[in-house]
Amino acid sequence: MRRLVLMRHAKTEANHVEGDKARRLNPRGVQDAQEAGVALRGLGVDYALVSSAVRTRETFAHLGLDVPVEFQDALYYGGTETMLQRIAEMGxxxxxxxxxxxxxxxxxxxxxxxxxxxxxxxxxxxxWFPTAAYTVFSFDGSWESLGEGDLDHVHLDAVTRPDKHH
Incomplete structure (x- = not known):
């Protein structure tokens, strides 16, 4: 049984002089990411794909997960098809x-x-999918099957929003 966790970055500053991609987490975002990390460690995450934006990198850092990570521009610029394709490329x-x-x-x-x-x-x-929210899915089969549109075997296990981390 495989697990997929899709997470939105934690709360950020409203803007940044260097543009949207450079926006950083605010104090609440840091706290929300740290709290989410406690729960995520219990799921057994063993790999991460993270957008190359500063706020997603910081979110991942504050999760405190000691797992291999790839930072990808495609996850910043691309939409759902791109994200699903990157997921499907997992070994x-x-x-x-x-x-x-x-x-x-x-x-x-x-x-x-x-x-x-x-x-x-x-x-x-x-x-309503606020910052620092994440959803856990489980499925049998390969990551590649998701990219091929085989979604009938995917089950939603949990939705966690920041107010539910406690």
Whole structure:
């Protein structure tokens, strides 16, 4: 059984003089990421894909996970198809993958994956997926099968929003 964790970066400053990609976490974002990290360590994450933006890199750092990580521009610039393709490229040795990205891509992909097993939660993800929220999915099979659109076997296990980390 594989696990996929899709996470939106933690709370950030409103803007940055160097542009959107340079925005940093604010104190609440740091705290939310640290709290999420406690729960994520219990899931057995063994690999991470993280957008190359400063706020996603900082979110990952404050999670405190000691796992291999790839920082990818495609997760900053691309949409759901790009994110799903990057996930599908994972090797069979990865059992639990964490992806840290942005809205609207993360909530949209959560909704797409959740639709078959939990339509109410799929709708909720599209409407309200705050910073530092993450969703856990489980499935049998390969990562590649997700990229091929085989989503019927994907099950939504948990949705965690910052107010639920405690």
């Amino acid at each position: 069979d040795d990865v059992e639990c993958l964490l992806v840290v990205g942005h809205a609207p891509t993360v909530p949209s992909l959560v909704a797409e994956l959740a639709y078959a097993s939990n339509r109410a939660e799929a709708d909720q993800a599209q409407c």
